[in-house]
Amino acid sequence: LLVSVLALAKTYTVGTSADFPPFEYIENGQFVGFDMDLIREIAKIAGFEVKFVDMSFDSLIPALRAGQIDIAIAGMTITEERKQVVDFSIPYWTADQSVIVKADSNLSITVLFGKYRIGVQTGTTGDLWCTEELVKKGILPEKNLKRYDTFVLALTDLLNGNIDAIVLDSPVANRFAATKPVKIVGIIVTGEQYGIAVKKGNTDLLKAINEALKVLQETGKLAELIDKYF
Numbered sequence: 001l002l003v004s005v006l007a008l009a010k011t012y013t014v015g016t017s018a019d020f021p022p023f024e025y026i027e028n029g030q031f032v033g034f035d036m037d038l039i040r041e042i043a044k045i046a047g048f049e050v051k052f053v054d055m056s057f058d059s060l061i062p063a064l065r066a067g068q069i070d071i072a073i074a075g076m077t078i079t080e081e082r083k084q085v086v087d088f089s090i091p092y093w094t095a096d097q098s099v100i101v102k103a104d105s106n107l108s109i110t111v112l113f114g115k116y117r118i119g120v121q122t123g124t125t126g127d128l129w130c131t132e133e134l135v136k137k138g139i140l141p142e143k144n145l146k147r148y149d150t151f152v153l154a155l156t157d158l159l160n161g162n163i164d165a166i167v168l169d170s171p172v173a174n175r176f177a178a179t180k181p182v183k184i185v186g187i188i189v190t191g192e193q194y195g196i197a198v199k200k201g202n203t204d205l206l207k208a209i210n211e212a213l214k215v216l217q218e219t220g221k222l223a224e225l226i227d228k229y230f
């Protein structure tokens, strides 16, 4: 009888795309960053364990749908399109898009308008914005929009001169501008909000995540995490 009440805490598999500092990145072989601490704190409150798996950003939603992961946390913007296929927590962050170029470049925001090569991470809201607002409107030729699995690859190509600019989330652009030889030349105000995603219909887990998020807000723990990473 005693054994049955000593059930082990459930372990959830958390998918992320660990190339997005300061939200998620790998340091000394560990998953670190704001999102990583956030989900660990949520797990503590809700009483579950987490195990992280790293994948490309555009694999996260398919992995959730296939049941390969239980939770996706990756600075993921809550969009109408994604809401059709997964469920999101209450928002925990607001961001815009930024345009970065090499630090020694004299290109400006007009880098977006025509002959230059723009890099994005596949399937992100940066990709979506460039596709909808530049490619589909005939401003940027499709061949000049280069899609990458990770920002690490996009940054390498930017620094090598294989592309001229990258469009990415503003908090991450700020971090790259502070730590790499790149600079921000423009901001595209999108006001997008990040949420934690679960498989559609996983209401118990979503409820537990939302309740824990509220506790973290109320206790000041969330503010502490923001101070730690920003």
Ligand code: GLN
Pocket: 017, 020, 057, 074, 075, 076, 077, 078, 121, 123, 124, 125, 126, 169
């Ligand atoms: N917030 C953006 C999106 O959801 C980018 C996220 C990311 O690259 N990790 O598409």
